[in-house]
Amino acid sequence: MITGDSSIPELNPPSRLLLGPGPANINSRVLRAMTAPLLGYLDPDFVRIMDDVAVGLRQVFGTKSFTLPVSGTGSAGMEAGLANLLEPGDTVIVVDAGYFGDRMVEMAERLGATVVRIPVEWGKVVEIGEVRKAFQAQKKVKLLTCVHAETSTGVLQSLTELSRLAKEYGALFMADTVTSLGANKIGFDELGIDFAFSGTQKCIGAPPGLSPCAVSTAALQVISTRKTKPYSWYLDIGLLRKYWEGGERVYHHTAPMSMVYALREALRMVQEEGLEKRWQRHTRNGKALRAGLQALGLKLLVPEAYCLYQLTSVLIPQGIDDLKFRQALLREYNIEAGAGLGKFRSQIWRLGLMGENSTPANVLLLLSALEKLLPQNGYELAPGAGVAAASKVLAQT
Amino acid sequence: MITGDSSIPELNPPSRLLLGPGPANINSRVLRAMTAPLLGYLDPDFVRIMDDVAVGLRQVFGTKSFTLPVSGTGSAGMEAGLANLLEPGDTVIVVDAGYFGDRMVEMAERLGATVVRIPVEWGKVVEIGEVRKAFQAQKKVKLLTCVHAETSTGVLQSLTELSRLAKEYGALFMADTVTSLGANKIGFDELGIDFAFSGTQKCIGAPPGLSPCAVSTAALQVISTRKTKPYSWYLDIGLLRKYWEGGERVYHHTAPMSMVYALREALRMVQEEGLEKRWQRHTRNGKALRAGLQALGLKLLVPEAYCLYQLTSVLIPQGIDDLKFRQALLREYNIEAGAGLGKFRSQIWRLGLMGENSTPANVLLLLSALEKLLPQNGYELAPGAGVAAASKVLAQT
Numbered sequence: 161m162i163t164g165d166s167s168i169p170e171l172n173p174p175s176r177l178l179l180g181p182g183p184a185n186i187n188s189r190v191l192r193a194m195t196a197p198l199l200g201y202l203d204p205d206f207v208r209i210m211d212d213v214a215v216g217l218r219q220v221f222g223t224k225s226f227t228l229p230v231s232g233t234g235s236a237g238m239e240a241g242l243a244n245l246l247e248p249g250d251t252v253i254v255v256d257a258g259y260f261g262d263r264m265v266e267m268a269e270r271l272g273a274t275v276v277r278i279p280v281e282w283g284k285v286v287e288i289g290e291v292r293k294a295f296q297a298q299k300k301v302k303l304l305t306c307v308h309a310e311t312s313t314g315v316l317q318s319l320t321e322l323s324r325l326a327k328e329y330g331a332l333f334m335a336d337t338v339t340s341l342g343a344n345k346i347g348f349d350e351l352g353i354d355f356a357f358s359g360t361q362k363c364i365g366a367p368p369g370l371s372p373c374a375v376s377t378a379a380l381q382v383i384s385t386r387k388t389k390p391y392s393w394y395l396d397i398g399l400l401r402k403y404w405e406g407g408e409r410v411y412h413h414t415a416p417m418s419m420v421y422a423l424r425e426a427l428r429m430v431q432e433e434g435l436e437k438r439w440q441r442h443t444r445n446g447k448a449l450r451a452g453l454q455a456l457g458l459k460l461l462v463p464e465a466y467c468l469y470q471l472t473s474v475l476i477p478q479g480i481d482d483l484k485f486r487q488a489l490l491r492e493y494n495i496e497a498g499a500g501l502g503k504f505r506s507q508i509w510r511l512g513l514m515g516e517n518s519t520p521a522n523v524l525l526l527l528s529a530l531e532k533l534l535p536q537n538g539y540e541l542a543p544g545a546g547v548a549a550a551s552k553v554l555a556q557t
Numbered sequence: 558m559i560t561g562d563s564s565i566p567e568l569n570p571p572s573r574l575l576l577g578p579g580p581a582n583i584n585s586r587v588l589r590a591m592t593a594p595l596l597g598y599l600d601p602d603f604v605r606i607m608d609d610v611a612v613g614l615r616q617v618f619g620t621k622s623f624t625l626p627v628s629g630t631g632s633a634g635m636e637a638g639l640a641n642l643l644e645p646g647d648t649v650i651v652v653d654a655g656y657f658g659d660r661m662v663e664m665a666e667r668l669g670a671t672v673v674r675i676p677v678e679w680g681k682v683v684e685i686g687e688v689r690k691a692f693q694a695q696k697k698v699k700l701l702t703c704v705h706a707e708t709s710t711g712v713l714q715s716l717t718e719l720s721r722l723a724k725e726y727g728a729l730f731m732a733d734t735v736t737s738l739g740a741n742k743i744g745f746d747e748l749g750i751d752f753a754f755s756g757t758q759k760c761i762g763a764p765p766g767l768s769p770c771a772v773s774t775a776a777l778q779v780i781s782t783r784k785t786k787p788y789s790w791y792l793d794i795g796l797l798r799k800y801w802e803g804g805e806r807v808y809h810h811t812a813p814m815s816m817v818y819a820l821r822e823a824l825r826m827v828q829e830e831g832l833e834k835r836w837q838r839h840t841r842n843g844k845a846l847r848a849g850l851q852a853l854g855l856k857l858l859v860p861e862a863y864c865l866y867q868l869t870s871v872l873i874p875q876g877i878d879d880l881k882f883r884q885a886l887l888r889e890y891n892i893e894a895g896a897g898l899g900k901f902r903s904q905i906w907r908l909g910l911m912g913e914n915s916t917p918a919n920v921l922l923l924l925s926a927l928e929k930l931l932p933q934n935g936y937e938l939a940p941g942a943g944v945a946a947a948s949k950v951l952a953q954t
Contacts, residue, residue: 166616168609168825171818173602175594183595183811191592194815197572198580198764200893205570212565219563231766232629232791235810239791267790361811367595369628369766369813391788393664394629394636411898413632414580414758416766418591419816421568428565496597501808 176490177517179526180498181311181471182339183361183368184514186422190366193425194418201414209424210404210415216427220341220364220435221356221374223348228404229370229423230357230395231416234338237357237371239267240395241334242305244383245355248272250302253294253331255286255322259312259502260336264305271391276301282503283313283461283473288321301331308356309340312501314462314473314510316344323351332379338362341372342430342515343442343470354379360419363442363470365515366426369419373397426515443469445518448553449511452527455549456534456541461508470518472511473504477539482506485537493529520554573887574914576923577895578708578868579736580758580765581911583819587763590822591815598811606821607801607812613824617738617761617832618753618771620745625801626767626820627754627792628813631735634754634768636664637792638731639702641780642752645669647699650691650728652683652719656709656899657733661702668788673698679900680710680858680870685718698728705753706737709898711859711870711907713741720748729776735759738769739827739912740839740867751776757816760839760867762912763823766816770794823912840866842915845950846908849924852946853931853938858905867915869908870901874936879903882934890926917951 178185199206217227230237242264246252252273254264257280268275276294280286286306295301304326309316319335326333332354337346341356342363348356354376361368375383375397383397390396394413402410430438446469450460453474461473476482482499486509489495498510513522527546534541575582596603614624627634639661643649649670651661654677665672673691677683683703692698701723706713716732723730731752734743738753739760745753751773758765772780772794780794787793791810799807827835843866847857850871858870873879879896883906886892895907910919924943931938 166612167828168613168821171590171593171606171822171825173593173596173606173818176596176600178595178597180597183598183814186595188592191815193568194591194764195585195588196568196570198575198583198758199570199573200575200577200580200895201765203573203893209568209570215563216565232633233810233813236629236791239789243788263790270786270788270790272788359811361595367591367813367815368598368811369816389667391640391667391669392636393660393667394633394792413630414756414765416630416764416816417580418588418764418819419766419813421570422815424565425568428568431564496600498597 177495177522179517179522180496180512181510182359182512182514184512184517186367187365187429187516189429190422190425193421196421198417202409202411206417207409209420213420213424213427214404216424216431217372217374220427220430221346221348222350223374225349225377226375226380226401226405227373228400229372229420231413232371233368234357234359234371235263236395237373238264238336239392240373240397241355241357242267242271243390243392243395244397245303245332245334245379246271246273247386247388249274251276251298251300252303252305253278253291253301255280255291255306255317257284257286257313257315257317258282258307258310260307260310264336283315285315285317285466288325291322291325295325295329301329303332303334305334307336309337309344309468311339311471312504314468314471316340316466316468319351319353323353327352332382339468339471342438345439348374360423360426363514364426365429366422367419369416370423442513442518444554444557445513445520445523446470446472447557448520448523448550449513449526451553452523452546452550455545456530470512470514473508474511475508476506480537480539485533488533489529492533495526495529523550574892574919576914576919577893577909578907579756579909579911581909581914583764584762584826584913586826587819587822590818593818595814599806599808603814604806606817610817610821610824611801613821613828614769614771617824617827618743618745619747620771622746622774623772623777623798623802624770625797626769626817628810629768630765631754631756631768632660633792634770635661635733636789637770637794638752638754639664639668640787640789640792641794642700642729642731642776643668643670644783644785646671648673648695648697649700649702650675650688650698652677652688652703652714654681654683654710654712654714655679655704655707657704657707661733680712682712682714682863685722688719688722692722692726698726700729700731702731704733706734706741706865708736708868709901711865711868713737713863713865716748716750720750724749729779736865736868739835742836745771757820757823760911761823762826763819764816766813767820839910839915841951841954842910842917842920843867843869844954845917845920845947846910846923848950849920849943849947852942853927867909867911870905871908872905873903877934877936882930885930886926889930892923892926920947
């Protein structure tokens with residue numbers, strides 16, 4: 161394998177319509193931004209670019225506090241939050257309603273925290289009474305954490321009461337906004353969130369590789385008065401802040417510049433569209449897709465009251481082979497749909513309309529493809545019903 | 558700051574010649590690769606691309622063992638190595654000969670290891686007897702680690718004897734190859750290295766953002782039989798391996814695809830050039846630069862016996878204002894030179910000829926610029942001497 165025999169062929173990945181859980185397709189403006197010339201990591205021109213990104217992130221999170229893109233994917237942001245806010249022996253309550261809730265539990269345990277897990281049935285939201293009970297049963301809770309938009313189920317967990325409860329018990333509040341940022345209002349300052357992290361490849365419209373984070377003043381205070389240093393040097397928010405904020409920037413690690421350029425361009429496009437319009441766009445197209453799927457007789461996992469419009473979970477009808485069906489969708493229509501994750505493997509499809517991909521055209525294309533493919537796989541439906549129902553929603557809004 | 562007032566202007570970073578410690582300038586083929594369409598993280602086409610990257614990395618590291626690009630910059634690779642190979646209480650010997658040696662000490666301490674630090678004067682290589690003494694003084698050493706190419710000083714530390722010593726005492730051996738990979742032979746298998754990590758933005762020719770790593774069979778064995786899980790889930794090599802290797806790929810985190818594309822294209826270009834030719838190119842141009850600098854009467858920090866040809870440290874002549882001089886170089890010649898780091902701040906300049914930037918043209922341009930600028934700053938020299946000396950070296954080789 162070390163010899164020159166195994167030469168790498170030309171790079172030509174196929175162009176696909178990515179209607180799964182992310183990454184989503186990216187606007188060519190954002191892709192092109194990555195080809196801009198690199199700069200030194202302390203070049204004043206690069207520092208200005210970093211500042212632009214911080215401003216754009218403050219806007220999407222809804223905060224005046226510290227924001228930065230952590231140099232890793234969404235899971236690096238999750239680990240950054242837990243590793244900086246928790247010290248060994250601290251108690252953390254984790255609302256665990258899916259695959260990414262499980263991941264938080266796993267990470268917090270590795271960091272030596274005492275983890276109180278509140279299990280929630282996948283596809284549901286938490287009973288706030290359960291969280292109160294958990295607080296009451298503990299002497300001192302350092303952190304309450306939950307997933308805002310659970311990518312494994314398609315559930316939007318309201319943060320309002322959880323944040324209030326955390327404050328009532330003197331705990332910090334952290335939220336996973338990987339799939340919500342850019343599609344749902346976060347309201348970081350308004351709700352009193354202390355740490356939120358996200359990914360770039362879902363509803364923000366950039367490639368995967370960075371984890372936008374927001375950190376409240378209270379969280380920064382807790383971080384600066386830790387008894388122990390965080391296990392992770394790479395994700396140490398105190399050190400990263402000296403590079404991302406303030407008059408004299410202190411080198412920490414070489415920033416992934418091209419990714420920062422991409423995120424900056426994506427945030428520019430969010431500004432141009434307007435944040436509220438962007439939320440409305442995701443809602444409208446998601447509503448249309450839901451209406452279309454239901455008109456085809458398909459069952460949705462999550463009721464409208466707490467669904468993610470950017471990611472719709474649909475139960476795979478009896479008798480349909482999950483993998484075979486998704487492969488046909490890919491082969492015949494060039495559409496990637498998302499498979500179920502964890503306990504929902506082979507149970508659901510996850511249909512994403514994220515960022516650039518949340519368009520009426522994609523709603524109609526996806527429904528048309530399903531209307532063609534489902535009957536070929538033995539599922540009976542009324543032809544045209546899905547597209548008609550979706551079109552009606554799109555016409556109304 | 559949350560209002561729409563602070564709108565982000567168009568992205569137009571200046572195009573500079575980056576002759577500092579990295580990032581270096583990137584070939585447009587590599588930049589363009591990042592604009593290729595994104596794929597799902599388990600798409601068979603993406604898995605093939607991952608496999609290509611793994612093959613290319615095996616070639617540059619010189620190994621048949623497991624390779625992967627960790628989804629973070631070089632420091633993430635450093636942390637991945639330490640976090641996976643060390644468990645709390647394990648003893649690690651760190652050869653610390655510069656800024657990045659210090660970083661290893663800091664990281665290993667945070668991870669709860671017992672750190673035996675061997676301090677080496679900055680700009681020098683380690684006395685092997687010191688390392689032997691350190692081993693003799695310990696009951697059981699889990700890991701010996703050092704920096705192969707110390708970016709803060711420009712020293713190339715030979716790995717041969719260190720690796721042998723580690724084996725003699727039953728310890729694993731880890732090397733920081735951030736600045737050496739692509740410019741120096743690593744010889745991972747030949748020397749018996751157990752863990753090596755690098756960066757993409759130096760001599761490999763891609764933007765910053767990934768950390769290429771190689772892991773020996775012995776290291777994988779140690780990792781798979783740990784008593785405790787690594788503190789870091791994000792950097793858990795055991796989990797990452799299930800995504801990067803084997804028949805059934807298991808999702809860990811969404812890979813930073815565009816960066817993977819860039820690395821793949823950079824590795825293709827390394828293949829096309831040929832690894833040995835690439836090493837020779839870095840050596841030849843570095844030799845020419847050294848000869849030119851010395852002909853100008855400048856003092857080099859590191860003797861030829863153990864210098865990095867891709868990064869030359871030159872002492873700032875008495876009476877010259879470091880910052881003012883580098884700013885003039887940037888303003889008048891569009892060249893970024895590297896400042897000193899840590900205790901060498903304002904003491905040295907670090908002149909990089911890395912990857913795409915290691916060319917005779919850049920050697921001559923840099924020397925010409927210095928020949929113009931140095932006299933303007935009160936430093937007397939023989940005009941033309943630098944370029945002449947460099948040209949002579951370039952003509953000979």
